[in-house]
Amino acid sequence: MRKAACLASLMVVVATACARGTEAVSFDSPGFPPSRMEAGGRLVEDWGTLTVRLSGDGVADGPTTVEAVKLDDVIPAARASAARGAVKLISTAFRSPTFPGGVDVLTVRVEEVKSRPAEVTVGLDIAPSAHIGMRTVRIGGRTILTLPAEAVQQQELLEWGYCDEAVSLPGWAKPQGKCDPAFKNIRAGMGGVPIAYRFPIAAGGDAHVVLGLCESHWGESGQRPLVCRVEGAAPQQVDPVAKWGQHKPGLLVFAANDQNRDGKLEITVGTPPGALDRNPILNGIWIFAKGETPDLKKVLAGELNATALRYVDVGGDNDQSIFPPGKLEYRLKLPAGGAEELTFLVASPGGSAPVPETSAWTAETLRRAAREVWRDWPRK
Ligand SMILES: [Ca+2]
Ligand SMILES: [Ca+2]
Numbered sequence: 541m542r543k544a545a546c547l548a549s550l551m552v553v554v555a556t557a558c559a560r561g562t563e564a565v566s567f568d569s570p571g572f573p574p575s576r577m578e579a580g581g582r583l584v585e586d587w588g589t590l591t592v593r594l595s596g597d598g599v600a601d602g603p604t605t606v607e608a609v610k611l612d613d614v615i616p617a618a619r620a621s622a623a624r625g626a627v628k629l630i631s632t633a634f635r636s637p638t639f640p641g642g643v644d645v646l647t648v649r650v651e652e653v654k655s656r657p658a659e660v661t662v663g664l665d666i667a668p669s670a671h672i673g674m675r676t677v678r679i680g681g682r683t684i685l686t687l688p689a690e691a692v693q694q695q696e697l698l699e700w701g702y703c704d705e706a707v708s709l710p711g712w713a714k715p716q717g718k719c720d721p722a723f724k725n726i727r728a729g730m731g732g733v734p735i736a737y738r739f740p741i742a743a744g745g746d747a748h749v750v751l752g753l754c755e756s757h758w759g760e761s762g763q764r765p766l767v768c769r770v771e772g773a774a775p776q777q778v779d780p781v782a783k784w785g786q787h788k789p790g791l792l793v794f795a796a797n798d799q800n801r802d803g804k805l806e807i808t809v810g811t812p813p814g815a816l817d818r819n820p821i822l823n824g825i826w827i828f829a830k831g832e833t834p835d836l837k838k839v840l841a842g843e844l845n846a847t848a849l850r851y852v853d854v855g856g857d858n859d860q861s862i863f864p865p866g867k868l869e870y871r872l873k874l875p876a877g878g879a880e881e882l883t884f885l886v887a888s889p890g891g892s893a894p895v896p897e898t899s900a901w902t903a904e905t906l907r908r909a910a911r912e913v914w915r916d917w918p919r920k
Contacts, residue, residue: 587667
């Protein structure tokens with residue numbers, strides 16, 4: 541059965557190997573369903589499509605050629621080459637045979653061709669419902685894209701928000717007693733990824749940060765300890781069930797300071813090594829001006845939300861990502877005759893893209909894995 545599937549997918553590769561220019565090119569790995577690059581260069585996956593856009597001075601429309609190529613002589617790949625005025629845009633995609641579903645590796649290369657320095661913006665068009673994180677893009681619970689590490693600095697950011705790979709779980713907690721509604725909604729770092737927030741602050745400035753927690757999954761202590769870090773303050777480790785009890789809202793206060801004077805205040809919540817439940821949670825954030833020591837009873841009751849500099853119902857309605865929605869844009873500076881590359885890992889049919897914090901895969905090791913599989917595969 542498996543052999544039949546392998547042969548069928550090999551035939552797809554063979555059938556498309558002659559495609560040049562005007563037809564779509566499929567690519568796969570032995571035994572996996574194929575992905576497709578359309579004649580215009582658009583990548584088609586089971587979760588949707590991905591289009592690479594280019595803008596900037598000197599960028600003009602031009603023809604696109606899509607062809608089947610072999611990387612390292614053995615890896616079947618689809619390549620779209622587009623003349624775009626001052627630059628050439630080359631998108632190459634191949635499948636890497638990672639367990640269990642494989643992953644597509646898309647390299648976007650921009651070459652300057654008019655012998656003068658150029659600045660261009662590479663944009664990726666994906667479904668508006670996609671959720672953009674620091675290093676990943678998700679649709680629902682599925683990671684569909686891993687973003688290049690070197691491009692994080694080039695992304696446009698909002699003033700504040702979460703910058704992590706955690707997920708929002710509205711209504712997850714069942715806080716008992718009179719308390720702010722922020723305790724009901726949480727964000728959780730599934731797979732052990734830390735929860736991270738960034739807020740603006742005067743460079744070198746001070747503030748009081750209050751973090752709200754409420755554990756509703758575990759009924760006994762010792763399951764999900766949390767390590768909460770606020771820039772400029774000593775880290776605080778807490779076991780919410782031991783300290784407050786299950787379903788009991790609790791608060792931690794930190795004397796925060798913009799220690800590295802970059803005008804940004806960093807807040808993270810993780811779990812310590814050896815934690816039985818590795819997934820950190822966070823329910824609420826309050827930031828108060830320096831000198832105003834907040835009355836914690838009033839904070840817990842939601843009576844100081846209006847006087848706080850910032851009140852965030854983590855995982856709730858007033859929460860936001862620091863990454864602007866629907867915008868995946870990277871600015872590239874090319875010297876005369878120079879080139880830049882960005883590599884994206886793309887969920888292939890039935891699979892998902894790796895989350896960098898919980899995966900060791902890189903573009904290089906993925907390519908090596910593909911090379912090894914195809915070297916062992918009988919050639920035609
Ligand atoms: Ca800082
Ligand atoms: Ca909340």
